[in-house]
Every structure is written in C-alpha cells, then in structure tokens.
Amino acid sequence: MSNSRRPHYRTSPPAKLNLFLEILGRREDGFHELDTVMVAIDWRDELQLQTKSEPGITLDVDWLPSRAAVAVQLGVASDDALLHVPTDESNLVYRALNLITQTSGYTGGWTVRLSKRIPSGAGMGGASSDAAAALRLAAVALADLDSGLARELTNDKLRELAACLGSDVPFFLGDLPSNPGGDVAAVVAAGSPGSLARALGRGEKLIFYQLSTPHCFIVVYPAIALSTAAVYGRAKVTDHPRCGLDVINAFVHPHPNINAEILYNALTPPACGLSPPIGEAIQCLRELERPTHLLGRHLPHCQMTGSGSACFIWLTPDGSPADDGCRLTGVDEALLATIRERLPGGALVQTVATCPAAPKIHIE
Ligand SMILES: C[C@@](CO)(OP(=O)(O)O)[C@H](O)COP(=O)(O)OP(=O)(O)OC[C@H]1O[C@@H](n2ccc(N)nc2=O)[C@H](O)[C@@H]1O
Ligand SMILES: Nc1ncnc2c1ncn2[C@@H]1O[C@H](COP(=O)(O)OP(=O)(O)O)[C@@H](O)[C@H]1O
Numbered sequence: 001m002s003n004s005r006r007p008h009y010r011t012s013p014p015a016k017l018n019l020f021l022e023i024l025g026r027r028e029d030g031f032h033e034l035d036t037v038m039v040a041i042d043w044r045d046e047l048q049l050q051t052k053s054e055p056g057i058t059l060d061v062d063w064l065p066s067r068a069a070v071a072v073q074l075g076v077a078s079d080d081a082l083l084h085v086p087t088d089e090s091n092l093v094y095r096a097l098n099l100i101t102q103t104s105g106y107t108g109g110w111t112v113r114l115s116k117r118i119p120s121g122a123g124m125g126g127a128s129s130d131a132a133a134a135l136r137l138a139a140v141a142l143a144d145l146d147s148g149l150a151r152e153l154t155n156d157k158l159r160e161l162a163a164c165l166g167s168d169v170p171f172f173l174g175d176l177p178s179n180p181g182g183d184v185a186a187v188v189a190a191g192s193p194g195s196l197a198r199a200l201g202r203g204e205k206l207i208f209y210q211l212s213t214p215h216c217f218i219v220v221y222p223a224i225a226l227s228t229a230a231v232y233g234r235a236k237v238t239d240h241p242r243c244g245l246d247v248i249n250a251f252v253h254p255h256p257n258i259n260a261e262i263l264y265n266a267l268t269p270p271a272c273g274l275s276p277p278i279g280e281a282i283q284c285l286r287e288l289e290r291p292t293h294l295l296g297r298h299l300p301h302c303q304m305t306g307s308g309s310a311c312f313i314w315l316t317p318d319g320s321p322a323d324d325g326c327r328l329t330g331v332d333e334a335l336l337a338t339i340r341e342r343l344p345g346g347a348l349v350q351t352v353a354t355c356p357a358a359p360k361i362h363i364e
Contacts (some may be wrong), residue, residue: 003053010044010046013043013129015219021267024237024238027051032235035198035199036203037247038125039194040194044359052108052110055101061115062115075345082223084120100161117166124305128172193212216353217315220348221347222309226307234270234273265306278308278309284339285339311348315351323362
C-alpha cells in the first residue's frame with residue numbers, strides 16, 4: 001500500500017492529577033514505593049500517526065494553539081526550556097514506537113505528529129500519556145495492516161512495555177482487560193465520567209475505580225518545570241504512612257462533608273524546597289476569595305500534582321453532582337484572571353473535568 005493511502009490513527013492523550021501521594025519506601029533500584037491516587041483530566045495533547053513502508057520514525061512536535069501564544073501566557077521567551085519537547089529518541093513517543101516495532105517484528109516505519117497542550121515538567125504526566133497513546137495507536141494500526149504483526153501485542157504485553165517506558169505510563173492505558181488479543185481500542189465506555197486509579201509499587205500496579213460523576217478542578221501551571229528525579233531525590237520516606245482510601249471514597253461516593261486534608265502529596269515539601277514559588281502558588285490558591293456557592297463552606301481543597309509544579313483546586317467538594325457544565329457554572333473568566341494576576345511570573349490556568357485515561361481512537 002502506498003504511504004499516502006494509509007489511514008491516520010489519532011487520539012487526544014489526557015493529563016493526570018495526583019489527588020494523593022504517599023512515599024512508602026526507597027527501593028534498591030533507586031525508585032520509591034508509592035501509594036498514589038490519580039485521575040485523568042481533559043487537558044489534552046493531540047497525537048496522530050500513520051504507518052509508512054520505510055523503516056524509521058519521523059516525529060513532528062508543535063504547541064497548541066502555538067508556541068508563541070503559550071510563551072506569552074507563561075511570560076517566557078519563546079525558546080525557553082519550559083516549552084522544550086524533544087523530537088529525538090528521548091521523546092517517549094519515539095521510544096514507545098521503537099518498542100512496538102521490536103516486539104511485533106514490523107519492518108516499516110512511522111510518521112507521527114504530536115501537538116502539545118500539556119505543560120512539560122508539570123507533574124501532569126503529559127509525556128507518559130503521549131507514550132501510552134502511541135502504544136495503543138500503533139497496536140491498532142499494526143493489527144489493521146497485518147493481523148500477524150499484532151499477535152505479540154497482547155494487553156499484558158502492552159502493559160509491560162508501558163512500565164518499561166515510565167512508572168506513570170500504564171495508568172494511561174486505562175483499565176485494559178487481561179486477555180490475549182483484547183481490543184486495545186475499546187477500553188473507553190462512551191460518556192464515562194472518568195478514570196480514577198490507585199497506583200502502588202513504583203506506580204505501575206493499578207486498581208481502577210469507576211467514577212459515578214465527573215469531578216472538576218482549576219489547574220494552575222506556574223511557569224516552572226521540575227525534574228521528577230530531582231524532586232524524588234529530596235523526598236523523605238515516612239514512618240507513619242497515610243492511606244489513599246479516603247480520597248478514593250470521596251471521589252467515588254461524593255458527599256457534603258469531605259475533609260480538605262484528604263488531598264495530600266508527600267512530594268510537595270521537596271518540590272517547594274527546590275522551587276519556593278510553588279509553595280507561594282499553593283498559598284495563593286488557598287487564599288483566593290472563592291464564590292461561596294462554588295467552593296461552599298469547606299476549607300479550600302488545593303494540592304500540587306505529582307512532582308510538581310502544577311497545582312489544583314478541587315471544585316466539587318460539596319457533593320453536588322458536577323454535570324458537563326461544571327466548568328462553566330461559577331468558574332468565570334474573572335476568577336481565572338485573578339489567579340493569573342496573583343501569580344508572579346506567568347501561569348497557565350484552566351478549568352478541567354475528569355475523563356477516561358485511555359481516550360477514543362479515531363481512524364481516518
Ligand atoms: C511523581 C509522579 C507521580 O505520578 O509523576 P510526575 O510528577 O512525574 O508526573 C510519578 O511517580 C513519576 O512517574 P514517571 O514520570 O513515569 O517517572 P519515571 O520516568 O518512571 O522515573 C523518573 C525518575 O523519578 C524517580 N522515581 C519515579 C517513580 C518512583 N516511584 N520513584 C522514583 O524515585 C526516579 O529517580 C526515576 O529515575
Ligand atoms: N512526549 C513528550 N512530551 C513532553 N515531554 C517529553 C515527551 N517525551 C519526553 N519528554 C521529556 O519528559 C520530561 C517531562 O515529562 P512530562 O510528562 O511532560 O512532565 P512530568 O513528568 O512532570 O509529568 C521533559 O524532560 C521532556 O524533555
């Protein structure tokens with residue numbers, strides 16, 4: 001088949017927020033044992049790929065709506081490191097496609113376009129989500145091209161490849177059934193209010209929960225990119241670990257009297273130690289004058305996600321059902337503008353809702 005007649009496979013990889021993160025221990029391989037609770041949110045990149053007859057990977061990366069527009073919001077020069085996304089083998093999409101090629105025995109190559117919206121080094125898992133999406137798209141594309149090529153790409157194998165790429169990557173495969181030849185494209189229930197998972201081990205051992213209603217957040221990226229390894233390098237192992245089950249309960253069965261302290265992140269102190277403006281951003285969110293009908297009578301539900309630097313406010317702690325319009329009811333542009341103004345040095349600020357971790361695949 002000529003390259004121009006080959007189908008395009010595309011999807012919109014979501015970001016994630018860690019609602020809870022406790023460090024249970026330090027392992028001999030340098031990783032940390034975690035207990036973390038993650039939700040997928042609809043702050044999305046766009047990933048499109050096509051097979052080609054020649055071997056090799058052609059990867060184009062751009063920013064949406066444009067690199068210059070994102071730079072203005074962040075208050076940085078357009079060539080700033082904050083906007084750097086590699087286009088070589090160090091891009092996780094590239095590494096994911098190499099793993100698929102090696103595992104399947106495919107002799108052709110890939111043409112890929114990655115359009116970024118998820119800030120890098122934010123603790124929002126953008127690179128991991130892109131990598132999981134690349135695994136899924138490539139598995140579906142190879143199955144269409146020649147079913148023999150997909151024989152080795154069972155769901156268990158995809159999970160194994162995902163864990164090789166990074167601790168957070170398996171989450172973005174979603175709740176894949178453990179069956180050989182299971183349909184990797186069909187893991188998303190239509191209209192699902194989103195994926196929540198508890199992750200143990202180094203993050204790759206997952207227990208998924210189905211949300212009954214979407215939850216909404218304001219997410220703030222305060223123009224700081226942090227290295228995950230550097231933050232873990234300063235982390236302390238606790239003798240008295242907290243447990244993520246309260247958070248899971250609060251999200252799966254929302255009720256009016258939720259204790260604000262259930263949002264917890266043991267990486268916040270080391271991240272703030274590396275970059276004090278993150279602590280200032282969290283403090284700023286806690287001090288916001290919020291519309292009372294929105295955040296109600298409760299303490300502000302704010303936290304940092306992952307290893308930082310992004311922080312979030314949980315918008316639906318009062319148990320009222322959040323419908324699709326939650327992003328619009330009460331969270332007006334004025335509130336988002338106030339947050340931007342109060343954070344010195346620029347910020348991306350956005351309202352988001354929970355969504356499936358492994359989104360729909362489109363074939364054109
Ligand atoms: C902190 C978290 C929370 O979800 O997310 P991010 O802030 O990166 O989004 C994750 O644990 C990050 O997972 P991920 O970004 O996939 O990290 P990896 O590539 O596997 O590891 C990067 C580096 O982080 C450290 N690391 C990572 C995971 C872990 N459980 N213990 C660690 O000590 C190691 O130093 C490792 O070399
Ligand atoms: N597809 C990708 N998108 C963004 N960054 C990527 C990608 N692949 C590799 N990287 C590298 O991964 C690091 C950031 O990962 P990212 O997932 O964006 O942040 P975080 O780990 O904080 O959630 C950066 O150092 C960047 O150079």
